[in-house]
Amino acid sequence: MNKFVNTLIAATAMLTTSFGAFAGVMYTNTGLASADTTLTFDEVVLADGTALTNQYSAFGITFAGAFYNPQAQAFPPATDGNQIGNFFPAASPWSIMFDNDIEEAAFGIATNPNSTLVEVLLDSVVVDFASANTDFDGTDFFQITGLVFDEIRLTTTxxxxxxxxxxxxxxKSDVPEPVSVALLGLLLAGLGYSRRSV
Incomplete structure (x- = not known):
């Protein structure tokens, strides 16, 4: 019995370590330290006000309710140069949709005025959300980590x-998550213990 309890404690410690970092949607002042893809929206240059659909499909994303916006004025540090957005009378909510499942994302944001609700979805089901004051003097970035999703939906007030x-x-990588490995180890330890007990 003691060996099983010790194994359970070790697995719990592993799970705690795995979840040490924040998981979910968070408003912060930086983007990701590294990412597979970063788009500055200079990659495909369009006319001001162009409705975005599949113009960035080569990068694995499409849009609904978004427009292209080459801004002369910079809003430091999150938004400058070419950007995307929704404009008055704007569509809200509007979405960034990914061709594949995503495990982390970040984006700079500025609104005029008030707040933004960011929802992340997988197969049209909301898996997490957060809201923050995102006016031009705001903290500037939303980060999404520790989730699997295929859509980011933004609603501004x-x-x-x-x-x-x-x-x-x-x-999303195909490598098993540390949590999955820990649970598998716990299951195998439990099976081993129960066999020896019989």
């Missing part, structure tokens, strides 16, 4: 104007 830039994302 007030006049609904939002600008998004520096979109970073990483595809």
């Amino acid at each position: 007030g006049d609904m104007l939002a600008l998004v830039d520096n979109l970073q994302f990483s595809a």
